[in-house]
Amino acid sequence: MDYKIQSMENILLISVKGELDDHAAKAVREKADSALCKKELKHLIFDFSELALMDSAGIGLIMGRYRLIRPRQGKTAIICKNDSVRKILKMSGLFKLFKCYSDFQEAYDYLTKESKEVTI
Amino acid sequence: MNNYMTIRFKSLPENETLARSCIASFILPMNPTLSELADVKTSVSEAVTNCVIHGYEGKEGTIELTAIIEDDMLTLKISDEGKGIPDIEQAKEPLYTSKPELERSGMGFTIMESFMDSISIISSPSCGTTIIMTKRMAAAPQVSQCACQ
Numbered sequence: 001m002d003y004k005i006q007s008m009e010n011i012l013l014i015s016v017k018g019e020l021d022d023h024a025a026k027a028v029r030e031k032a033d034s035a036l037c038k039k040e041l042k043h044l045i046f047d048f049s050e051l052a053l054m055d056s057a058g059i060g061l062i063m064g065r066y067r068l069i070r071p072r073q074g075k076t077a078i079i080c081k082n083d084s085v086r087k088i089l090k091m092s093g094l095f096k097l098f099k100c101y102s103d104f105q106e107a108y109d110y111l112t113k114e115s116k117e118v119t120i
Numbered sequence: 121m122n123n124y125m126t127i128r129f130k131s132l133p134e135n136e137t138l139a140r141s142c143i144a145s146f147i148l149p150m151n152p153t154l155s156e157l158a159d160v161k162t163s164v165s166e167a168v169t170n171c172v173i174h175g176y177e178g179k180e181g182t183i184e185l186t187a188i189i190e191d192d193m194l195t196l197k198i199s200d201e202g203k204g205i206p207d208i209e210q211a212k213e214p215l216y217t218s219k220p221e222l223e224r225s226g227m228g229f230t231i232m233e234s235f236m237d238s239i240s241i242i243s244s245p246s247c248g249t250t251i252i253m254t255k256r257m258a259a260a261p262q263v264s265q266c267a268c269q
């Protein structure tokens with residue numbers, strides 16, 4: 001597992017490659033939460049485009065971070081191509097809350113467009 | 121083809137990766153599709169993680185993984201000698217977790233049930249937990265399952 005946490009404007013980008021299990025999720029969670037101390041970050045993008053496998057720990061990781069940004073009126077987007085990962089997201093009911101996007105640009109457009117709508 | 125293996129390892133979170141790679145190599149001769157391989161690896165990941173987190177609660181213990189191949193049939197057995205499950209029906213409910221503070225989602229058993237053909241849970245508070253799962257691997261080319269989306 002390999003991961004990267006980057007902030008850009010008011011978006012926190014969490015990219016995870018390889019296999020996301022409970023052990024890996026712990027490491028990502030720690031870094032993501034310390035980045036989220038910055039209150040100007042309100043949106044989340046999970047880049048799972050290079051994720052080969054995710055178990056239910058991924059659900060906990062997504063939901064936990066989503067709860068942190070929800071009071072900031074933030075939005076969450078997931079970049080995901082892997083069928084098995086999609087199956088788990090769907091089974092857990094996460095598609096009622098967020099959508100999957102095929103690349104970063106699509107996810108970014110969704111977040112920035114939505115936030116403009118909110119400020120009008 | 122007929123084959124079996126048993127591995128025993130310490131209840132370390134790092135060994136979740138070990139269990140997944142062992143099972144992936146072991147079932148390779150069954151010619152699993154990418155999706156079957158992901159289903160089996162994910163189910164093993166769920167069961168082993170449960171032993172580490174719930175069975176032993178971070179304490180030291182031994183986890184045993186047995187895999188049996190009989191023709192196109194895979195049987196997996198994952199056991200711990202940890203604290204056991206007091207109420208199995210409740211444990212199987214989607215979203216039920218006894219450890220919400222650890223950001224568990226309670227989806228482990230639901231994922232195992234849907235990714236494997238069958239699952240049985242044998243557990244008691246004094247003797248630990250054993251999970252037995254089976255899956256028939258369709259080595260022959262299959263009709264695409266995308267239509268149900």
Ligand SMILES: Nc1ncnc2c1ncn2[C@@H]1O[C@H](COP(=O)(O)OP(=O)(O)O)[C@@H](O)[C@H]1O
Binds near residue numbers: 175212216219
């Ligand atoms: N090996 C085990 N030993 C003891 N309890 C277990 C074990 N596996 C599962 N459980 C119990 O079953 C519940 C549901 O498991 P699961 O569906 O994997 O969800 P989660 O791991 O997210 O809590 C756990 O919260 C735990 O109480």
Ligand SMILES: [Mg+2]
Binds near residue numbers: 056229
């Ligand atoms: Mg679990």
